Amino acid sequence: MKKDVKKYLLTAVAAVLLLAFPLLVDNLYIQHSFFMIFLFATIGLGWNLIGGYGAQLSLGHAAFFAVGAYTAVLFVIYQSLTPLIGGLVGVVIAVAVAGLIGYPCFRLRGPYFTLATIAAGEIVRTLLLHFQDFTGGANGIPLPYKGDNFLFLQFSSKAPYYYLALAMFVVVFFLVRYLEHAKMGRYLAAIREDQDAAESLGVQTHKVKMFALLISAAITAACGVLYAFSVSFIDPDSVAGLNLSIEIAVVVIVGGIGTLWGPVIGSVVVIFLTEMTNLYLGDIRSGASLVLYGLLLILVISIRPQGLSSFFRRN
C-alpha cells in the first residue's frame, strides 16, 4: 500500500517535471536534446516489439523512418497537404514496406530477416538519392516555412516539438506495456524461447512476427514524420542511412533488449553521448558516432549483457 503511494507520488512528480521542462530550461539545444531522447525512446520501444520481444534483429528501421519523413515532407511541398494526413500516408506506406519484408522472411528461419532489413534500408536510401529531381537527392530537402501553424507542424519555438515527442512517447510506452502482457507479447515470448514448441501450441509464428513488425514500422514512421518537421530539413543519409538503423538497435541493446524500460534508458544514454560527441567532435561527427556506438556496445555487453535496465530490476 505504502509502496503504491510512493510510486504514484514519484510518477506525479516526474510528470510535472516533464511537463514543466520547457518552462524551466529555455536553452534550445537542451530542449532539442530532450526531444531527441523521447523520439529515440519511442522508436526504440517500437523496434523492441520485433527486435527484442520477437528476437528478430532489424538493422533497417531507418527505412520506415525515412518513408514517414519523406512522404510527409513531399506532400507538404508538392500538395501543400498537412503532415497530419501526409504523415498518415507515410505510416501506411511504411507498414506496406514492412509487409513486403516480413512476408517472405518470416516463413524462413535464420538471418534472412536481418539481411532483408539491411537491404530495405539501402534500397530506400538509394531510391531517395536516385530520384533527385523529386526528392532533392543527396542535397536533402528543406521544408518551406509556413509560419507558426499546428496544421503544418511548424512552430516558432522548440517546446511544441518536445511536447509532441513526449505525447507520442507516453502513448507508445503504454501501448507496448499493454502488448507485452497481452496475447501478442505472450506469443512473441514463446517464439523467442522455442519456435517449434510455440508452433506445436498453435502459434502461427509468421503471423505474430508480422503483426509485431507492422506495429513497429508504424511507430517508427510516425517518429520520422515528427523528426522531419522538428528539424525542417531531411536528407537520405541522416534519415535513411545504415547509421540510423544501427543507432536505433544500439539504443535498445544498450538499454536492455526485450524490456519495457530498456529503450528509455538506452535512449537517455545514447542521445546524451551522441550530443556530447556532436558538440565536441562535430567535424568528424558521423565517423565518431559509429565508433561511439561500437565502444558503448562492447562496454555494455561485456559488463551487463542484458543491458543497463537490468541494474534497476529487483531481485
Added chain:
Amino acid sequence: MGAILEVKNLKKSFGGIQALKDVSFDVAEGEILGLIGPNGSGKSTFVNTVCGLYRPDGGQVALRGKNITGLEPAMVARAGIARTFQASRPFLNLTVLDNVIVSALLDETLVDAAEKNARQAIEVAGLSQYINTKSCNLPVEKRKRLDLCRALALKPSLLMLDEVMAGLNPKEMEDGLDLVRAINRQGVTVIFIEHVMKAVVSLCHRVVVFDQGCMLADGEPHAVMQDERVVKAYLGGSYKPC
C-alpha cells in the same frame, strides 16, 4: 466408434534413412493407442510427420475425415492435435504458469481468461507446487509433465505423448498413468509412446508396433506382446517383464 485419425501410406526419409517406409493405420475415436517399437523404429518421426514438423514424402493423414497432410504445425494444433516432444521443450525462461498460458491462449483472446484455464490444467497435471517456478529450474521429469500440461491446455481431441513417462519411479509412473486415463475419460483420444511394457499393457486399449519404419503388428495389447515377430524384433532385446 469411427476413426479420429486415418493414416495412409505415410512415408518419410532422411537422406538415405527411411524412417517411415509405408505406414497405414487408423486410430479409433476415444481409444488409448500404444505405439511401441525399438529405438530408431520411427515412432517420433511418426508424431513429427503427423504434426507437420516434418513434411511427409508421401501418404495422407486425415483428422475426422479432414485432410491435414502437410499442414504447418500451428494449423495441425488448431485442428485439434496436441503433442509432446520426446526431449521436452518447455519455454525455459518462462514460469510454468506462463508456459501453459501460451497454449491456453489458443481458445482465448484475453490473458486473464487464458490464465484461469492454464491454472486448471496445471492443477490437473499435478504441477501446482511449481506454478511460479521458471521451467529451466524444473527437473527433467517435471519438464516432461509441463510439456504434457501445455498440450492438455490446448483442449485437443487427439493427444500424442512421446515417452512422457521416462525417468519416473514406479509410484510416479502409476500417477502418470492415472493422469492419462483421466484425460482419456474426458473424451481425448491418446497415442501413447512408451518403453515400459507394463505401463503400455495396463493403459492401452490397443497397441501398434513399429520396426524399422514399418508396422509389425496391430492389436490387443496382450495378444501383440505374444506375437512371435514382435518378441523377436523388439521384446527379445528390451522387454522389461516387471
